[in-house]
Amino acid sequence: MKLTLKIWRQKGAQDKGKIVDYKVSDISEHMSFLEMMDVLNEQLVNSGEEPVAFDHDCREGICGMCSMHINGEAHGPDRGVTTCQLHMRMFKDGDTITIEPFRAKAFPVIKDLVVDRTSFERIQQAGGYISVNTSGNTQDANALPISKHAADEAMDAAACIGCGACVASCKNSSAMLFVGAKVSQYALLPQGQVEAADRVKNMVAQMDLEGFGNCTNTGACEVECPKGISLENIARMNRELVKASLIKF
């Protein structure tokens, strides 16, 4: 395949960015999208130009590092995949592909397609944990049976990879799917109950502080989420938040 790529180039956080056109050829349909980007970068390095900076690591859809906005969609046109799992068979010979970073106020661009997602870190630090010391002197793992249903649902919420596609897809740049998933994982498990009220209040407060928007139930986040995290998690987070506001300690 031969392709035209329109890629966002931005030298640094303070610089002005712009779309630059590149041509690549000899692209195989079996390549992953990032392998296509490797071809472009090898081409740029060989001609003495700076390669396009993009985040990536595991290249198997689990680390959550890759983050491109491809033809207007987070992680591109395929469903249920991250950019690294997107394959060139989704495109046709002669296509023009626009590649931009994830756009959100709380995700400032660092360079080219690389964005700063440490706002997610701070939300997790505000309460995304169970306060148990790692001494190993906890009770036996089977002392407390947990229904398979609850454990499976907690697992589905915990499958979030923290990539930020939900934020990038949302017209309000809301992080509620991300936060809802974490709140849900713990809300569904007995171990998470003790701190449930504080957790949801603190995480939501941090989310607002970071400049993420609110949820208006368009559901774009769920559609673009590579891990199929359900909107129900947002509803559950809102319920937990209401519940928390009614509890007096």
Add this chain to the structure above:
Amino acid sequence: MSVLDSKVPKGPIKDKWTTYKDKIDLVNPANKRHIDVIVVGTGLAGGSAAATLAELGYNVKAFAYQDSPRRAHSIAAQGGINAAKNYMGDGDSTYRLFYDTVKGGDYRSREANVYRLAEVSANIIDQCVAQGVPFARDYGGLLDNRSFGGVLVSRTFYAKGQTGQQLLLGAYSAMNRQIARGKIEMYNRHEMLDVVKVDGKARGIIARNLITGEIERHSAHAVVVASGGYGNVYFLSTNAMGSNATAAWKIHKKGAFFANPCYTQIHPTCIPRSGDYQSKLTLMSESLRNDGRIWVPKNMDDVLAIREGKIKPIELKEEGRDYYLERRYPAFGNLVPRDVASRAAKERCDAGYGVNATGEAVYLDFASAIERYGKEQAKIQGISNPSKEKVTEMGEAVVEAKYGNLFQMYEKIVDENPYKTPMMIYPATHYTMGGVWVDYNLMTTVDGLYCIGEANFSDHGANRLGASALMQGLADGYFVLPYTIGDYLSDDIRTGPIATDTKEFDEAEKEVKDKIDFFMGNNGTKSVDHFHKRLGKVMWDKVGMARNEKELKEAMSEIKAIREEFWKEVKVPGSANEMNLELEKAGRVADFLELGELFAKDALIREESCGGHFREESVELEGQQKGEAKRNDSDFAFVSAWEYKGEPADAILHKEQLEFKDIELKQRSYK
């Protein structure tokens, strides 16, 4: 050559760890506040260590090259984590897990370390459940287990096909709690480029801020390296693109011995490569071998017909298939350990029976599992005389519940539906058992410098069993290092903060800066990847699944030649004072180019076959084991620990003799 002291405590193996913990020196809580510890790498080992040390009260500085600890490659582990809980009542025990691990490692690991690992394994599960890790459960609400290769019990705990992710998120959440308290200072997007020694002790590191390019000095009373394995020396591996050996190699150059570099695990169930552009290989959990049957056609005509697309694999009748693992290893069948399964696949493909265009693929077939599960479901649901379609439908649903995410991953990459046609698999580099040499305390040969997780060498011998990497990472970080490092740091309560404006830091920083300046100033003609790919090809062809003296010698000289060319011809665009991904890669590949040569040298001196290291000169010539790997315990029951002396070829060998007091050395038979 000297003899290394592993500092294993005296006494019966069952009591060593308990007695050790009772006797070590402790640091009082008020003094811990005055002690700093640097942790490099925040995967399962580093993340759990950072969290635990911070909980104990030490001031921790943690470093990760990614933008968050949650991205470390531990996250990609799929199948599970072993623990000797014996919840299944199938005869498991601490001793049996210890025994399986030592046997699985082909008797090349240190007994005392492995016993300790088995001993703390059960705590890990308790700990993780308390942290909210959503392990799979059965309908009674208790934890479910499955079986992995090389063992006869079910002791593997799992969270769908994302066990590594869930365990890492557990350790990450424990870290977040400490970051919020200010006890961990987290340095994301930072890379350690050297260790700083003061009076022979590790007292800090030089790190590069990967966003600004700034070179920073960080001091501490002890340094812990938890930077993972060196599988990317092969260029193509199942490791993450950024996984590298730089931290481990830099400490090696500063005095830490590097042990058993030739012990590498080639994992049998990976998706075959499809072309030269390939950037990495994708692994699918070994748990697939619980239900998948591995085969190639019996007849060459069928092989050719399949390659040409004239017949489909599902059309080939049972009698035309060679289920070679079931044929060769009736006792373990498709669940033989990884090294055995990988070599068996290579043997069939080398004989010409590979089923794809490159000739490097075998089938992993779920048809009989789907039928079996479907019939079972029909019985459970009380459906008499179910149609074939109904059985298939119900069977597929069971397989989907067990392996759905893996099947989806396969389909996205290969563009074939594995429910309907067998998967194609081929071995790929996955894990490195070798690594920095450490004693029982997990301390390297440099005082105050520790190495944990995949980056060290100690627990897996010459071959790692499935679901044991997660166990080791968390055992080291949560339950072992926090004790052993305290014993060392108890001498440092009066030391006070370590200054960074000293000549030791000046020198280390200058060395780092000089190297960066060289890369930026070198007027080369070839990209970093160009050299990395060439190194990888030599490693795979000559230091891969089967090795021999002639090719190992060739590999050593070829790698040296590539390295020399690299330093002349490498080209790094951009500048040093900004995010520069090519510069990051250049430093890492420079280290791989040294490590690769030592790797080949280590493989050359080990004139025996053991675990993942298969020497073609050392095979059984007759009897039931004919053609299988032949270990040589009288000459090679030692750890080779290499001391850096400039060129990798000049490295000096030190031996740690392995003693087996609690396990009888036997031939590792899975027949």
